[in-house]
Amino acid sequence: MGKSQKKRQMRRHNPVRVPDSHLPHGLAAASQSSSKTNEILPILQKMESADGAERKWACVAVSNIIQNDPATRRLLQGRNAVGALITRLSDSEEEVWVEAMGALRNLCIDGGYDICAEMYNKNILTPLKAFVPKISSTLSQMLENPQSAPENAKKIVYELAENVITVLWCLSETSNKALNAINDVQLIPFLMSFLAAKDILPLSTVTAAAQCLYVLTDDNFPATKEVRTEGDGKEKEKDNKAVSLSVLAAGILRNIAPIPPPSVASTVDIDRDVVLPLLQPVISSISLQEVSGSVQELLQRQASEPAMEKLSIKGPQSDHKTDIERQLDALESRLRTVQLSLEILTGVCATLPDPETDTVPDEEGAEDEDEDVEADDGATADDKDDVAMEEDEPSSPKTASPSFLSKLVLPLMALIQPTALSFPPLSAPSPHPPTTSAMSAVHIAALECLNNIFLSLTISPPEHVADDVQSGISVWNSIWTALQLVGTQTGTGQERRQEFWDMAAGVLWGIGNVWKGAIEPQQEQAQVLMQLCDSTSDERLRVKCIGTLECLAQFPTAAEQNKNIALYLIGLLPSSGPSRVGTEPMIQAASALIDIYSDETLPYDVNFRQGNFVSALSSSVDGVKKAVKAIDRRKEGGQDLRKRGDLVRENLVEFIKYRKSLKL
Template identity: 65%
Template structure:
C-alpha cells in the first residue's frame, strides 16, 4: 500500500490554466483549433520593430492572446515566440523588458514543463540572473524611502513577481535547471521579500514564498541555506503563525495572506529537522504549526458554493459587452475586469486549499519508503544484510511515529480532519470538463479537480498510517468507517467511468480513490459490507489498468471486502477473481509480479480462519487444490525477480515470504481435513 507524495506538477499558484495534453499535436491542428491564427504573424513582426511602442505592444499582445487558449499559444511557440521574448529581455527600453518578462511569466504558467524547458534551453537564466542585483537594490531603496517613483514600485511589485515566478517554474522543469538555479543562490534574495512582508504588496512576497517552497523540496543546497540562518527560521515561523500583520488593499483582508502563511509552514516542513539553537527547533512543526493552521483552511471552504459562483460570474461575463484589451498605442497587460478579478480570487482560494492538502499529505506520509536497493557492489546475494536493512527501517519508523500519533491520537480526528477531507473529494458540476466540450471556466475546473485528488491523497496517507499503527478507538467506530467508505463511492459515482482525451483527471481520481478504499478497508476489515456493483467496478478497474501498483491496491481493497464474515456471495466472487489471477503450471501469470504476490497473500489471509461462515466457499470451490496447482508457478515467478532493479530487493523478499506462507497454509488446510 503506497503512500502519496507531494506532486511537483501542482505547485504553481497559477498552474497550467488549460490542460492541453489531449489536443492533437502539430501546428496544423493548432491552427485549426485557434481563432486567432491571423494575429500571430503581426505580433512576431512587431517584436523586432525599431519602434519602441510596437515592441512593447507585441509583448503585451502575447500575454493577452494566450489567455485560456492553448492552441494559440502553440502557434506562437511554433513561431519561436520564446526566443523572441528572451531577446527582448536585453532591450534598450526598460518598459519593453518589463512587458517581455510579464509575457514570459504567463507563458510559463500556461505552458507548463515543455515551454519552461524551451526557455531554459534558450538560456533565459542569463538575463534573469542579471536582474537580481538590480531588484535587490531597488527593494532596499523602496524600503528605506517613504516616497519612491512609480517606476521603482513597479519593479519591486510587478517585475519582481514575474521574474520570481519564472524562476520557480523553471526550478520544477528538470534537474539541470534546478542545479543552475541553485548556483544563483536565491535564498537570501527570496527571504528579503518575506522579511519585508508587512511593507510590501503580497504578490511578490507570495511569489517568493512559492519559489522557496519549491526550492526547499528535497533540494539540499536550498535547505542548507534556510536552516543555517536563525533569522530566516524566525521569520518563517512568525509568518506561519500569522504573527506578522500584512497590508491589505482598502483595509480588506487579502486571501493571499493565508496563502503566504501556508507556504511558510510548508517551507518549514520541507527543511525538517530544524537544528538547534534556533527557537524553531523546539517547536513541533506538525503538531503546533501545520495542523492548527491548515485544518481551518480545508474546513472553511465550500466547493459547491465556489462552483456555483464561478458559473454565475462566467454567465455574467458572457452577457456583458467585451472591450478590446489591447491597442497599438495603449497596451495594458495588467488590465482586468471586475469579473476577471473575482474569478482569479476564487481560483486563488482553491489553490490555497490544494496547497494545504499537499502539505498535509506530506505530514501524513509517515511511513518509510520501501527498503532502498543497495548498489551492486554492496549487495549481499544471500540476503545476510537483512538485519542491517531492518535496523534502518526501524530508525525511520521511530523518526516518523510521533507524526502519526499527532494526526490520529485524538478520537475527534475523524471529524476534525477526515470529515472535511471527505467533503473536499465530492465533485461539483464544474469539477471535470464535459465529455463533448470545454469547461465554461477551465482554470476553475483544473483547480477543483486538483483539490479533489489532493484530498484523496491525504486520506490515503491517513488510512495507510492507521493500518500500520492501529488506533483501537477508530477501528471500533464502524459507523465512521461506513461513512468514509460510502463517501468515496459517492464521489466515484459522480466522477463516472468516462475516459478519453481531456478526461485524464477522472482517471487519476479513480486511481487515487482505489488506494483510499484499500486503506479504509484495512482499518475496518470485516465490518464493511459492499454491494455487488462496487465489487464489479473494482474487478473491472483491476482488469483494465496497466499499472501494477493500482492492481495491487485493487486486490488489497477486494481482499478486505472478502473478509466480512456474513458476505458469503461477495467472498465467493472476489475469491474466484483472485484465483483466476494466479499462475499455474501450464499457464503464465496474467499479472505483474507485485499484484500476483498480493493476490496470493490475500487468499491466505481470507481463509486463515476456517470457522468463519464464508469458509464454505473454500471447501465447495476446491480452492485448496487450485492453490496447490499454483505453488510451483509462484516459485518460478518469485525466483525470476531481479533484485538489482528498482524495488526488486524488497519485492523479492516479500515474494519469498508469501511463497513460504502459501506452502505453510496449504499444509495447515490439509491437516484440517475439512
C-alpha cells in the same frame, strides 16, 4: 499500498493552470485550432520594430492572446516568440523589457514544463541573473527612502520583481539541471528579503517570493541549508494572498525542519504546533460546491457582457482583465491555496499518529497486513515507515494529539466530493479550464491525505476505532458516492479522472483493513473493483483493488460475495501459464486467499470446501514459484518484491498442507 510522498517530477503546485497535452502537435495543427492565427505575424513583426511603443505593445499583446488559449500559445511558440521575448529583456527601453518579462511569466504559467524548458535552453537565466541585483538595489533604495520614487515607478519595480521571481520558480520545477543552475544564482537572500519587508511591499510580490522559496527548499539541500543559516518566518493575514503566504511559510518550515539550535524554533513541534493549527482551518473554510456555483454564475454574466475592446497600439495595459476575470482568478487562487495546504498535509499525515503513544478518533481508518502491503517505493510494510521518514527528511517529533486527525477527516471527505466543474466529459469541455484544473487537483490532494491517514492508522489501529463500525461504513460510503459522481470515462483528457480512481482505491483498501470483516460487500462495488483490476495496466492499482476485495471477502455472513471474490482471485493465480495480471498482483491474490480462509470456523469457509479451493491452490504452486523466481532483483523494488514473493510462496505451501490436514 504506500504513503503518498512528494516527488519532484510529479509535483502539482507548479503554477501551470490548464494541461494541454491532449492537443495535437505541430504548427499546422496549432494554426487550425487557433482563432488568432492572423494576429500572430503582426505581433512578432512589431516586436522587432524600431519604435519602442510598438515593441512594448507586442509584448503586451502576447500576454493577451494566450490567455486560456493553448493553441495560440503553441502557435506563438512555434514562431519563436519565446526567443524574441528573451531578446527583448535586453531592450534599450525599460518599459519594453518590463512588459517582455510579464509576457514570459504568463507563458510559463500557461505553457508549463515544455515552454519552461525552452526558455532555459534559450538561456533566459542570463538576463534573469542580471535582473536580481538590479531589483535588489532598487528596492533597497526605495525602502530606505520611500519618497525617492513616484508610485508608478514603484509599481513597475514590484511587478518586475514578481514576474522575475515567478519565472525562476517555474524554471526550478522544469528539471534538476535547471534547478542546479538556479541554485548557483544563490537566490535565498534575495527571496527572504521580500519576506522581511512584507509590511511594506505588495502582498502579491511577497507571496511570489514565498512560493519560490517553498519550491526551492523542497528536497533541495543547497537551498535548505542556506535558509537555515538565513533564518525563517511565518505569516498570518486575512485575505487569500495572505493566507497563501502563511501556508507557504508553513511548508517552508516543514521543508527545513528540524530547526537547529540556538533558535527558539528548535524546541517547537512544527507539525503539531504550527502546520496543523494553521492549515486545518484553511481546508475547512471552503465549500467546493459554492465555488463551482460562483464560477458558473460569473461565466453566465461574462457571456452576457460585451467583449473587451481590442488592444490599441497607443495604450497597452498590463492589467487587461475585466472585473469578472479578476473574480474568476480570485476563486482559482483560493482553490490553489487549499491544494497547497493539502499537499503539505500529505506529508504530515504520513507521520501521524504515533501508534505507541496516541489514541485515535473514531472517524479514522487505515490499512493492514505486513505481508500484504507495499510502500510506494517497493519496500515492504515492515519498512514503509522508515522509508516515509527518510523521504520526508527529517520529520518533527511524532507527538500528535488525536484531536488533530479528527479535525482533518471530515473536511477531507468534503473535499473529495466532485462538483459540476471537476471532471467534465470529453463531449462537453470545461467552460472554465483553470477552475476545473484546480478543482480536480484539490480532490486528488485530499485523497492523498486520506490515504496517508488510513495507512498510518493501520500500522497499529486502536481497538475503539475498529469497534466503531458505523464510522467505517460512513467513510466507505462517502468514497463510493464520490466515485459514482466522478464516473469511469477514460481516454485522452481524462487523466485526472483516472488518477482519482487510482488514489481512491488505495483509500478504500485502507478503510477495509481498519474495519476488516465489518463492511458488508455489495455486489456492484465488488464488480467495479474487479473490472478496474482487469482494465488497468498499472500493477500497483491492481494490487490496491485485490487488497480491497480481500477485506470485503471477510465479512462473515456474506457467503455469496465471498465465493464470487474468491473465484475471481483464484482466476488471477497461474495454472497452465503465467498470471494474466502480473507478478505483484498475483502475489497479492495468493496472499489474500490465505488470509481469507485462514480461519476454517467462519461461516463463509463452506465456499472453500465445496469449491475444492485447495485443489486450485495446489495447481498454482509451481506457477507461483516460477513467477517469483523470474523477478528481476536488479530493478527498483525487485529485491523486496522477491523476498515477499518467496514468503507468500512458502505460506501458500504451508497453508495447503494445513487445509489438507483438516480433512474437512
